[in-house]
Amino acid sequence: MRILGIDYGDARVGVAVSDPLGITAQGVRTIKNKSRKALLSELDGVIKEYAAEKIVIGLPKNMDGSEGFRTDETYKFADALKKIYGGEIVFYDERLSSVGAKRYLNETSTFGKKRKDVLDTVAACIILEGYLASHNNF
Numbered sequence: 001m002r003i004l005g006i007d008y009g010d011a012r013v014g015v016a017v018s019d020p021l022g023i024t025a026q027g028v029r030t031i032k033n034k035s036r037k038a039l040l041s042e043l044d045g046v047i048k049e050y051a052a053e054k055i056v057i058g059l060p061k062n063m064d065g066s067e068g069f070r071t072d073e074t075y076k077f078a079d080a081l082k083k084i085y086g087g088e089i090v091f092y093d094e095r096l097s098s099v100g101a102k103r104y105l106n107e108t109s110t111f112g113k114k115r116k117d118v119l120d121t122v123a124a125c126i127i128l129e130g131y132l133a134s135h136n137n138f
Contacts, residue, residue: 005128014120025128027121058094
């Protein structure tokens with residue numbers, strides 16, 4: 001079963017996918033969020049390419065656990081995604097995923113344009129890895 005992980009943002013959307021056993025996450029790509037229609041079209045291709053059986057979307061909660069403006073936008077995105085995807089969509093608390101992605105990129109000395117291009121993909125991997133770890137009994 002392949003699971004897609006998504007780090008949704010106004011400007012860019014990071015996408016990751018699990019291995020077939022649902023143990024590890026690998027980055028797929030970062031999609032520029034130019035319009036909802038274009039974004040959904042590109043995501044439709046990714047969903048079909050990997051035959052995703054579930055999608056995990058990072059839910060950007062505040063540090064105190066409350067939900068704010070970004071959370072509302074993420075729910076709206078998920079509702080739009082349901083129009084092209086009939087499988088299960090779940091949310092995973094993504095607090096600190098961007099911080100973790102930045103730390104990882106610092107450790108790998110990834111800077112400049114390359115960093116901007118992969119930051120959201122790395123964040124999607126962190127979100128998906130967290131979800132997989134919380135649902136596997138390995």
